[in-house]
Amino acid sequence: MTFDANAITTIQTVLQILKKRWPDYTALLSLYGSIFEAQAKTRAHVNVPLSKIPAEILKIKQSEQLPLITAADFKYDLYQTGRLFEELCRLTSACDPPLGAAARNTLAQCRTGRIEPAALFERMMDDDDDYFDALQTKYGIDKAALAFLTYNSLLPSIEAGVGQLAGYFESPDDWTKGYCPVCGSLPCMAVLEGEGQRSLICGFCRHRYPGRRLFCPFCETTDTDQLDYFYAEEENEYRVNTCRKCRRYLKTIDARKLTRPLFTPLEQIATLHLDVKARESGFTGAMMFDPLA
Ligand SMILES: [Zn+2]
Ligand SMILES: [Zn+2]
Numbered sequence: 001m002t003f004d005a006n007a008i009t010t011i012q013t014v015l016q017i018l019k020k021r022w023p024d025y026t027a028l029l030s031l032y033g034s035i036f037e038a039q040a041k042t043r044a045h046v047n048v049p050l051s052k053i054p055a056e057i058l059k060i061k062q063s064e065q066l067p068l069i070t071a072a073d074f075k076y077d078l079y080q081t082g083r084l085f086e087e088l089c090r091l092t093s094a095c096d097p098p099l100g101a102a103a104r105n106t107l108a109q110c111r112t113g114r115i116e117p118a119a120l121f122e123r124m125m126d127d128d129d130d131y132f133d134a135l136q137t138k139y140g141i142d143k144a145a146l147a148f149l150t151y152n153s154l155l156p157s158i159e160a161g162v163g164q165l166a167g168y169f170e171s172p173d174d175w176t177k178g179y180c181p182v183c184g185s186l187p188c189m190a191v192l193e194g195e196g197q198r199s200l201i202c203g204f205c206r207h208r209y210p211g212r213r214l215f216c217p218f219c220e221t222t223d224t225d226q227l228d229y230f231y232a233e234e235e236n237e238y239r240v241n242t243c244r245k246c247r248r249y250l251k252t253i254d255a256r257k258l259t260r261p262l263f264t265p266l267e268q269i270a271t272l273h274l275d276v277k278a279r280e281s282g283f284t285g286a287m288m289f290d291p292l293a
Contacts, residue, residue, distance in 0.1 A: 007040040007043070008037055008040050008041070010261045010263050011033055011036050011037055011040065011263055011266065012033070012037075013260065013261055014260065014261055014262070014263040014266050014267075015029055015030075015033040015266060017260050018266060018267075018269075018270045021270070022270050025269065025270055025272070028269055028272075029266065029269055029270065031091070031092065031095065032265070032266065032269045033266065034091050035088060035091060035092075035152055036263070036265055036266065038084060038087050038088065038091065039084065039152065039155055039156050040156075042080050042083070042084045042156040043156040043159055043160065045077075045080055046076075046077040046080045046081075046156045046157050046160045047077050047080075047160075048074075048075045048076060048077055048157050048160045048161055048164075049075045050164055051069065051073070051075065051161055051164050051165055053068055053069075053165075053168060058168060062170075065175065065176065065177050065181075066184075067179060067180060067181055067182060067183055067184030068165050068168055068181065068182050068183075069161075069165070069182065069183055069184075070183060070184055071125070071127070071183045071184070071185055071204050071205070072125050072126055072127065073183075074125065074154075074157065074158045074161045074183070074205070075157065075161060076121060076125070076154050076157035076158070077156075077157050077160075078118060078121070080156065080157070081117075081121055081153050081154055081156075081157055082117050082118070082121075082153075084152075084153040084156065085117050085120070085121075085149065085150065085153035086107070086110075086117075088103075088149050088152055088153055089103040089104075089106055089107045089110075089149060090103075090107070092149065093107065097142075098142035098144070098145045099142075099145045099148070099149075101142065101145075102141050102142045102145035102146050102149070103145070103149060105139060105140065105141045106141055106146060106149065109139055109141070114139070115135065115139070119131075120146070120150045121150060121153070121154055124147065124150045124151055124154060125154065129143075132146060132147055155206070158204070158205050158206075159205065159206060161205070162182050162183075162205050162206070162207045165182050166182075166207075169181065172209065172210060173210050175209055175210050176212060177217075177220070178200070178211070178215070178216065178217030178218060178219075178220050179217070180200075180202035180204065180205060180207055180209060181207070181209050182202065182205055182207045182209075183202060183204055183205045183207070185202050185203050185204035185205065186202075186203055186217065186218060187200035187201055187202060187203055187211070187217050187250060188201055188202070188203030188250075188268065189201045189250065189251050189252070189253065189264050189267065189268055190211060190217075190241065190250055190251070190252040190253075191208070191252070191253055191254075191255050191262070191264065192252060192253070192254045192255060192256065193254075193255040193256060194256070196213065197210070198210070198211045198212070198213050198252075199211055200217055200250075201264050206264075206265075214227060215227075216241075216243035216245065216246060216248065217250065218243060218246050218248040218250075219243060219245050219246035219248070221243060221245045221246070223245065225244075226243055226244045226245040227241065227242070227243055227244075228241075228242050228243075228244065229241045229242060229252075230242070230277070232274075236254075236257065237253060237254050237257040237258055238251065238252070238253055238254070238267075238271050238274060239251075239252045239254070240252070240274050240277070240278050242278065242281070242283050243283075247282060247283050247284060248283060248284055248285070249278040249283035249284070249285055250285075251267075251268065251271055251274055251275070251285075253267050253271075
């Protein structure tokens, strides 16, 4: 996703519409809306070193359909990430546990120097679960909540990196894998548009990439006996694709049925009842921090 100067207007418009439609989600949508707005503002200021991929490596990656980089390869703007981290901790500090408690405790530990935000960013990018485990044991900070705050602070830099790498795709429509062509992570949502083309949204870098229609992006099965979907009558713009082979599910939004702008991170929040339904049916999803927990 490249920077969209109108991102904040889009977020505010979508937010208002979704709150009216699902009043039960008002508080949660407001919280996430403020996080997404803070990210969009930061995105305009982040400065990350240019990612370059040598021509011979690029050729192999393209012919083998391998991701351009791994999630750990993303560079980040330390100053802007630090600023956003503090802002996100403040924005969430009044929330119910575990998020609010984690935000308040983290701010306090950062003030005394016991936790260094720079170390959090580094360890998050290295996917160092043990580090977050250790902080939970030592300071009682919920590790999933802390990972959520850290990851969301890094996201504007990650998106800037995606913007740089997008130029490496000559024919993006040729992609047939389930994982993200930029970072290799799995999708967190799908979008249908145009004449039924499906695109997948990367659960890590938010890159939007082509996805085959009758295909599970998690186990890559094309066996239609294993693939299914369900939706609620009154909200037919959303559906949940399920795979009996790997027991995973993916929420899909049909953009052709919308008369409003689309902002997929907010759609994910407004459809949490579909996650509940999918999980009750024995499927697992891909949310990093679970606001339902
Ligand atoms: Zn990605
Ligand atoms: Zn599957």
